[in-house]
Amino acid sequence: MKRLETEDTTVTRRKIGIAEYAVVTDETALVTSGLGSCLGIVLFDSRNTVSGLIHVMLPSVDQARDSNPAKFVDTGLPLLIDEMEAAGADVDRLQAWIVGGSEMLNFESSTESIGSRNIAMAEQLLDDHGIPLVDADIGGGHGRSIRFDPAAEAVTIRTADDSSRTI
Template sequence: MKRLETNDETITRRKIGIAEYAVVTDETVLVTSGLGSCLGIILYDQRNSVSGLIHVMLPSVDHARDTTPAKFVDTGLPLLIDEMVEAGADANRLRAWIVGGSEMLQFNSTGESIGSRNIAMAEQLLEELGIRLVDADIGGNHGRSLRFDPAEETVSIRTADDSIQQI
C-alpha cells in the first residue's frame, strides 16, 4: 500500500494488478490500470465500510490451462464476494461498478470480443446474485485506469488519452 499526502490528509492507496483483487475495511483508495478488454469490478457495502476491487482478464475459466480464480469473471466475482463477506460485508447490500471491456481482442469464430464477453458475464452474474449495478464505463476501443474512493463513493476513470471522468 502507498500513502499519499494531499491537503493535510493522508490517503492510503492500494494498487491491484491483473488477475488480482483486494478487500479493504477502511477508506483505502483502490486503483488498477491496464483495463483494455479486462474488467475492473468494484463492489461496495457502504453500511459496513467494506470495499473490493478485482481486475479480471477473461469471462470464464472453461477450457483454461491457468485456473487462477481472480483471472476470470465467473470465478473471480464469487471469490471477491466471499472475501468481502468474510471481512464483514453484507452480500445483500453490495453495489457494483464495472469499468473496461474494450473491443481490443477477438478470439472466437462468432466475432465476439473478449471485452464484450467479459461485460456480458459480469452483468449476468451481478443480476443472478442480486447485486445492483450502480454505473459502468464499458466497451469502446480504448484503455482505462480506475480509482475507487470509498470515502467519496466515487469511481474516477482515466482513459488512454488522459481524459478523466467520474461515474
C-alpha cells in the first residue's frame, strides 16, 4: 500500500491490477487503471466500513483456459461478495458502482462486444444478489482509471483524455 501525504491527513491507497481484487476495512482508497473493455466493480458497506474493488476482464469463465476467478465477472463478483462478508460486510447493505466496459476496437461482428457483455453480466449478478447500483460510467470508446474513496462514498473516474468526474 502507498501512503499519500496531503495537507492535513495521510491517505492510504491500494492499487488493484487486472484480474485482481482487494477488500479493506478502513478508509483506504482503492484504485485501478487500464479499464477499457474491462470493468472495475466497487462494492461498499458504509455501516461496517468494508470496501471492495475487483478489476475483471471477461464476462464468463465458460470455455476459458484460465482458472483465476478474479478475471471473470461471473466468478469474480461472487468471490468479492464472499470476501467482503468474511471481512464483516453485511450483504444486505452493499452498494455498487461499475466503471468501464468500453468498445475499444471496432470489429464488424454479429455478437455483442466484450465490454457490453461484461456490463450485462455485472448488472445481472448485482440484481441477482439484490445489490443496488449507485451509479455507473460505462460503455463508450475510451479507457478509464478509477479511485474509490470510502470516506466520501464516491468513485472518481479519470479518462484517457485527462478529463475527470466523480460519481
